[in-house]
Amino acid sequence: MSENAVATLESPRLAPLRAATFHHxxxxxxxxxxxxxxxxxxxxxxxxxxxxxxxxxxxxxxxxxxxxxxxxxxxxxxxxxxxxGEGGEAPDPGSAQFQHVCMEVGSPEEMSAWQRHWTRLYESGRFHFTLDEPATEIVTDEDGVQSFYAFDVNGLEYEFTWIPEAAS
Ligand SMILES: [Fe+2]
Missing domain, CATH: 3.10.180.10 (2,3-Dihydroxybiphenyl 1,2-Dioxygenase, domain 1)
Structure with a gap:
């Protein structure tokens, strides 16, 4: 396989992304x-x-x-x-939505790769995003759990997470 085949989806010399799985x-x-x-x-x-x-x-x-x-x-x-406070009110009946969907990935390296993948598509100019917001930074909580958040083209929010075995 030529180097370019991988580079189209992922930055050079990184493996293609493994599928993220539904978490919560x-x-x-x-x-x-x-x-x-x-x-x-x-x-x-x-x-x-x-x-x-x-x-x-x-x-x-x-x-x-x-x-x-x-x-x-x-x-x-x-x-x-x-x-x-603000944002805490009950939504109008019929207009409530799920607040976010969380997808789990297999390693901290995959977290970075997914975040870069999201940014590459966002910056490509090939898609219209209804919310003009970049993906967040990756943060790590006290249990070592990593997360970042990003919106799909409709403005629906996804969380990506990596959970070390000790915290799961
Ligand atoms: Fe969450």
């Missing part, structure tokens, strides 16, 4: 207790963990975030969270 759905609610109960009773979810302190990146994306709960049912995870 991010769901904003105006009533966390109500939402957690419903997901527990409807989907049979169990609580994995809860968080009430957040990174700067999270609070810049979601000002006023007060609590996040990870629920799990089988292989599916839901991240339910509540915000205070």
């Amino acid at each position: 759905l991010g769901i904003q609610t105006a009533d966390l207790a109500n939402c957690v109960s419903w997901y527990q009773e409807f989907f049979g979810c169990k609580e994995n963990w809860a968080l009430d302190r957040f990174s700067e990146l999270t609070t810049s994306r979601l000002p006023g975030i007060v609590k996040l709960v990870e629920l799990r049912a089988g292989g599916t995870r839901f991240h339910l969270f509540e915000r205070e």
Whole structure:
């Protein structure tokens, strides 16, 4: 295979990207207790963990975030969270959307590669993006979990994450 075959998708001398896999759905609610109960009773979810302190990146994306709960049912995870103040109101019935979808990748190197891949398409001029925003930096939390966020062409938000074995 010529070097150029790989370079079209990835920067020179890096392997082509392995597929990212679905990790969790991010769901904003105006009533966390109500939402957690419903997901527990409807989907049979169990609580994995809860968080009430957040990174700067999270609070810049979601000002006023007060609590996040990870629920799990089988292989599916839901991240339910509540915000205070502006952005914390319940949406009009019928206009609520999933807040973000999280995709998991296999290594820190793949995180960087996915972020560069996103930036390359964004800067190529071949696509119209309804939100004119670059991908965020990759941040690492105290458990070593890495994340960055980027929007698709419609303005739907994706999180990419790498979770070291110790934190999963
Ligand atoms: Fe998330």
